[in-house]
Amino acid sequence: MSTQGHAVITGGGSGIGAAIARRLLDDGHRITLMGRSLERLQAQQRQLGGKVAVQVCDVGDEASVASAFAAVGQVDILVNNAGQVETAPLAKTSLETWQRLLNVNLTGTFLCSRAVLPGMTQQGFGRIVNVASTAALKGYAYVAAYCAAKHGVLGLTRALALEMSRKGVTVNAVCPGYTETEIVAQAVETITAKTGRTAEAARAELAAVNPQGRLIQPEEVAATVAWLLQPGSGSITGQAIAIAGGEIM
Known part of the structure; x- marks a missing residue:
C-alpha cells in the first residue's frame, strides 16, 4: 500500500500536531485534525489553506472518541499527539489532577488506538505514532503525573506493536525533549513566576x-513522524525514538 493515506492527528490545532499536519499534507496525505476546540481546529484549517478536515473530539472521553472516529471513516495513519502537562510537587498533586493528566495523555492514546485497529487490521496496513516525550524515558521533577502517563504510553506502544506485528500495522513512539510549543511557553511562565528569573x-x-x-x-x-510512515520503515515497530539532541541515549 502507498504511504499516502488518511491520517488523523489528535491535538492537531497547534504546536507539534500542527507541524505534523503541515508535513504530512506536503507528503500527499489526506488529513483530519482532531481536538476539543472547534475554533482552534478551524484556525489551523485556515492556515493550511482549507486542505484538511477537522473533527471535534475529547480523546479522554470514550463516547466522544467513538463518535469522532465513526464520522471520519477509514484511518490509515493515527498520530496520537493530544497531551497536557501541569507542574506540581507530588505531595501537592491532587487526585483530580493526577487522573486528568492520565486521562488525556494515556487513556486518550488507548481509546484512539483502539478505535482505528479494526479498520487497519482488516486492510492489513496501518501506522500508529504516539507522541510521547523524553518524559516517557526518564524522570523530571515536579511533573510526576505527566511522566507516569508518558511512561504508560510507551508501555502501551510496545505491547500493541507486538499484538500487531503480523498484521501490517506498526506502532511507535516519538519522544521529543523540550520543544518550541505552548507547553514550553507555559513552563517558562511558571519558572519566571516562581523564581523571578527572566523569560530569557x-x-x-x-x-x-x-x-x-x-x-x-x-x-x-514532524520529520521523524514522516519517516516512520515511509514504505522502507515497515520493520520499525515498538520503538521509542528520542528527538532530544542527545539528552537520552
Missing part, C-alpha cells in the same frame, strides 16, 4: 537540558 533565563535553562543547547523545533518531530 528560563528558556536558557530548558534549552540547557539538551546537550546541543537548544529547544527542539516542532518540524523536527
